[in-house]
Amino acid sequence: MNIGEIARRAGVSRSTVSYALSGKRAVSEDTRRKIQRVIDELGYRPNASARALANGRTNTIGLVFPPAGNHYTGMQLDFIGSVVEAAAAHDYDVLLSPSGVDSDRSFQRLLGERRVDGAILMEIRLEDDRVDHLAALGFPSVAIGRTAHPEGTWWVGLDHTALAAACVHHLADLGHRRVAFVNRPAQLLRAGYESAHRGLDGFTKAAAERGLTVRTYCCGDDAASGQECLERILHDDPATSALVTLNEAALGGLYRGLAQAGRHVPRDFSVTGVVAGRWAETVTPQLTAADVPAEEMGRHAVDLLVERIDQPDAPPRHHLLTPPISLRASTGPGPGTASVDAP
Amino acid sequence: MNIGEIARRAGVSRSTVSYALSGKRAVSEDTRRKIQRVIDELGYRPNASARALANGRTNTIGLVFPPAGNHYTGMQLDFIGSVVEAAAAHDYDVLLSPSGVDSDRSFQRLLGERRVDGAILMEIRLEDDRVDHLAALGFPSVAIGRTAHPEGTWWVGLDHTALAAACVHHLADLGHRRVAFVNRPAQLLRAGYESAHRGLDGFTKAAAERGLTVRTYCCGDDAASGQECLERILHDDPATSALVTLNEAALGGLYRGLAQAGRHVPRDFSVTGVVAGRWAETVTPQLTAADVPAEEMGRHAVDLLVERIDQPDAPPRHHLLTPPISLRASTGPGPGTASVDAP
DNA sequence: CACTTCACGCGAACCGGTTCGATAACTGGT
């Protein structure tokens, strides 16, 4: 069931079979048919490893995703799915690689052993040695998120600064004056995660601009942490009337905390943030939020990566996305605001 | 940066380098050190494709997961994560393969082209041609879920029959008499998805045993469908006082539907089902449910698969898991039940 | 001192493809 066997049965040489399949040289219609018949009979498919060895291409891209220790968020899931789909459209497979504790090891596997033609990096940090490393090697890669110095690199990212600011403005417009910010876990912030930093930045600046009183919190990636965080918020400043969150996994816990504190959303308290649309619609009331376009990001990332693999000298490209805030049901007028149905 | 280059610089033959690395033949301590030094200097790593070609092993397992058209559930996410992690522990990579519309094509990629040494199949159907196909080929694979005739195949599954029955008994014990069942989408049931069928079965039989009045529903994998499904339930029988669901993605919608119908959980209405623990804790009130042990299943699946790859003649093995119901806050006494705090 | 034994290292063949250069069989022009 290898190319030699096909050649033998079709009465031609191995190279002729190869050319008949690839079409890189002319093969007479006669022999092509003869070869095709044998192939169909035997159900032959060329061996991927041999092909990869011969032409230096594995037709596989690596998806370097955060370690399982972190809880995965719905957004990441959607993203992975769309990457796989987009890759299939380009005839690429996707190899998952955990960038765990021992991120060097899996990196060596992917790149050193040439398992993949390129890589997509998730959960970028502002100073990311992985990005620097790949850039130094000239290895085709696309980052999901941008580092502090993204010039000259390929990436697709969300404008977290602008999104967090948009949330602040939305709340300020509604009359909220005391607003909390619920960030990703402290360890991620310390590690320099891009979304956590830029989001915090955008929030802080916009809040200052609007003269809001704010407090910022880090919160674990799970419901229990969310609930606990909300208790802290109300304890620190009971007059807080709204929050902005980047932490999708904590959302359910935040809502529960509000319910237990007897604050009705959106009458007594407004919630907004940056969350995958599908998950914003899962909670009640549905979350007014900047919907993370995970599918679009996955598609873009693959398109860029494939482009880069095909033309190694192409100039760097990127996509910076700024999805609008989808108005749903979790935000309302702030305290002391004259509202249409007030007496 | 290939093995020949290493050999040249170390002043030995290629085979010696190979043996020094694999340890399959003795190499003197002297030359081993010499070789190692060169390798360290150059950062050499053996090419995975070449190695795979030579020894017929790719050290990669395929994860055949449902098409993106379906919405992914949290359980699937946890599962994928744990598979990747467990595979890494066995020194295997994980290749994702969408078993989309054109499932044949990706199957051919994985198996025909020998990209993987074995495969894990998700979302099994009672009559699953993929399983039959792999069994016929003798290709190492482990199914997540069991077909109608699982004898002689390798699988790890959840006892959906028992779990759904346990939910019914739990509700019946609490005094509920009119109970609804919210299944996965109709198209999946028609397609013969194992969990949908066995769950429905277990529910129906247990309900008959306990003499309950039941209605069963199919529901899309998203919040909007969940809400709509709940409206249908209350419309069809307003006296319904509890539901059992297998549909994790619809859970948020079901809760919303209840809230909008003015039914308080668990006072007026009880909700339970089979859901990944992490997601059961996200909703408010937290869901009393049989927690899907996704991580454990991922680990088991990988362990079985690796075992099967290593010893092709080993007798079939499987794991059938029946996690207990975790009592949380979404179920309470049924209507007409004397309760401690009743007047 | 000749004779086995053993540790060590080498060369060649092989895994299954791709690709280059050469050759042979036709074609058409003069």
Add this chain to the structure above:
DNA sequence: ACCAGTTATCGAACCGGTTCGCGTGAAGTG
């Protein structure tokens, strides 16, 4: 009838590893 130019095919080399069989020199033995 001869030469240039196609067109279709073949053989050999190569990609970068692994593995088998053999040769060599040193150590062990009677």
